[in-house]
Amino acid sequence: MTATTATLQTLHVDDVHHVVPTVQGDLTLLHGASFTIAAGETAAIMGRSGSGKTTLLSIVGLMLRATRGEVVIAGQPTSRLSDAERARLRNQTLGFVFQGYSLVPHLTAAENVALPLSYGPAVSSAERRAAAQLLEMVGLGHAARRYPRHLSGGEQQRVAIARALVRSPGLLLADEPTGALDVATGEAVLDLLLDVARARGTSVLVVTHDEAVAARTGRRLLIVEGRLSEDQAACAP
Numbered sequence: 001m002t003a004t005t006a007t008l009q010t011l012h013v014d015d016v017h018h019v020v021p022t023v024q025g026d027l028t029l030l031h032g033a034s035f036t037i038a039a040g041e042t043a044a045i046m047g048r049s050g051s052g053k054t055t056l057l058s059i060v061g062l063m064l065r066a067t068r069g070e071v072v073i074a075g076q077p078t079s080r081l082s083d084a085e086r087a088r089l090r091n092q093t094l095g096f097v098f099q100g101y102s103l104v105p106h107l108t109a110a111e112n113v114a115l116p117l118s119y120g121p122a123v124s125s126a127e128r129r130a131a132a133q134l135l136e137m138v139g140l141g142h143a144a145r146r147y148p149r150h151l152s153g154g155e156q157q158r159v160a161i162a163r164a165l166v167r168s169p170g171l172l173l174a175d176e177p178t179g180a181l182d183v184a185t186g187e188a189v190l191d192l193l194l195d196v197a198r199a200r201g202t203s204v205l206v207v208t209h210d211e212a213v214a215a216r217t218g219r220r221l222l223i224v225e226g227r228l229s230e231d232q233a234a235c236a237p
C-alpha cells in the first residue's frame with residue numbers, strides 16, 4: 001500500500017476470519033470479511049441478531065484479535081502489534097459510541113466529554129476548550145455541569161458522541177447507537193452524530209439492524225451468518 005492510499009483509507013479490513021472454541025468444536029463467526037472505509041466516509045454494517053456484527057466491530061476496534069486476516073487503521077497494520085501498541089493506536093485514532101451510553105455517573109457532562117483526554121499526555125487549555133466546544137456542537141452547552149442521571153437518554157447519547165470525538169479520531173465506531181432510544185430521538189441523535197462527524201472529517205462505521213439508521217449513511221454492508229458483502233439492494237435505483 002502506498003503512503004497516499006494509506007492516508008485516504010481510514011480503515012482496511014482484509015480477509016478477517018474469527019473462530020472460537022466451543023464444547024461442540026470450533027465455531028466460525030466471521031468467514032473472510034474484507035472492506036475499506038475511505039477518509040470521511042460513513043457506512044453501516046447491517047445484519048440479523050447473531051450474524052457477527054459486534055464481533056466484527058470489536059475486531060475493527062482492536063478490542064478483539066481476529067483469528068486470521070489483517071485490520072489496517074490509518075495505514076498501520078495491527079495484527080502484529082502488542083496489546084499496549086494496539087491500545088495506543090485505539091486511543092489515538094478511534095472513537096466509540098455504544099447503545100448504553102456508558103457515561104461515568106459521578107462525572108458531569110463536561111467531565112465525561114473531557115475524560116478521554118486524561119488517557120494521553122497532559123491536557124492543554126486548547127483541548128479543554130475543544131471539549132467545551134463539542135458539548136456546544138451537540139446542543140448541550142447549557143448542561144455542562146449536569147450529571148448523567150439528570151439527562152434524558154437522548155441527551156446522554158449526545159454527551160457520549162461528544163466524548164467519542166474529543167480526541168479527533170479518524171474513525172468513529174458506533175454499535176447500535178440509537179438502540180435504547182425512541183424512534184424520533186434515535187433519528188435526531190443519529191443525524192447529529194453523522195453531521196458532527198462529517199463536519200470534522202471523521203469516518204463513521206455504524207452497526208445496526210435498523211433500516212432507517214442504515215439509510216442515513218453513505219453505504220451499506222450486509223453480514224449474513226458471518227459472511228460480509230456490499231448490500232447491492234441498497235444501491236439499486
Ligand SMILES: Nc1ncnc2c1ncn2[C@@H]1O[C@H](COP(=O)(O)OP(=O)(O)OP(=O)(O)O)[C@@H](O)[C@H]1O
Binds near residue numbers: 021027029050
Ligand atoms: N466467544 C464466543 N463464543 C461462542 N460464541 C460466540 C462468542 N462470541 C460471539 N458468539 C456468537 O457468535 C454469534 C455472533 O455474535 P455477535 O455478537 O457478533 O452478533 P451480532 O450480529 O452483533 O448480534 P446482535 O445484533 O444480537 O447483537 C452469536 O451467535 C453469538 O452468540
